[in-house]
Amino acid sequence: MSRQIFSQRTNRRLVALAVGTAATIYGGSPIFALADCGLALAQGNGSKVSSYIDFPALRSSLKGEARQVALYRLSGQQQPGANPLLGLANLVMGPVVDAAVESLATPDGIRARVSQQADQNPRAADSPWGLAQLLxxxxxxxxxxxRFVVRLKDRQQRPLALTLARQGLVGWMLVAIDLPPDGRFEPS
Structure with missing residues (x-):
């Protein structure tokens, strides 16, 4: 009888441990994805960084953001609707901005940018946890x-938000970036 009670307790503990582990992995999966992507970024591995990006969704997000930044810079105002000529500017600039986003937000574009960044900062690979300062x-x-959102602020307190979307049970991909109104972001 005592052996049966011991077995039931052990089974309950094992089930509780399994459920707790699964919940931790499921709930913490965006953090694991961010850490893996950050390590790939620090190592200059553009292919791996690209694997964490849903390019069609990202391009869609960036087109709207880039248009807003272009209008902000053109007008010097945060409210593009304040000047009726900005609508005309948007019509003219829109296709140019969209074409730029289409050409830059690609796997090749990301690989080139990550490689360029790694060349400019070769010490980053020595300390992948150097992200602590940014974090x-x-x-x-x-x-x-x-959906999981990472909100960053630069040294001027300008906000940048990265939105990740779940892919399967524990996979995550970058689907949107919300830029500061002026489009500038300078990490500390």
């Missing part, structure tokens, strides 16, 4: 069960 001005969390 000090970062907040992150779930915005829904399948």
């Amino acid at each position: 000090a001005s970062t907040s992150m969390g779930y915005s829904s069960p399948n």
Whole structure:
């Protein structure tokens, strides 16, 4: 009898341990993805960084953001609707901005940018956890069960938000970037 009770307790503990482990992996999966992507970025591995990006979704997001930045810079105002000529500027600039996003937000574009960044900062690969300084001005969390948002601030306190979407049970991909109004972001 005592052997049966011991076996039931052990089984309950094992089930609780398995459920707890699964919940931790499921809930923490965006952090694991960010860490892996950050390590790939620090090592200059553009192919791996690209594997964490949903390019059609990212391009769609960036087109709207880039148009807003272009209008902001053109007008010097945060409210593009304040000047009726900005609508005309948007019509003229829109296709140019969209074409630029289409050519830059590609796997080849990301690989080239990551490689260029690694060449400019070769010591980054020596300390992949050098992201700690950047993460000090970062907040992150779930915005829904399948969306995770990372909010960063640069040295001027300008915001940048990265939105990741769940892919399967534990996979995550970058689907949107919300730029500061002026489009500038200078990490500390």
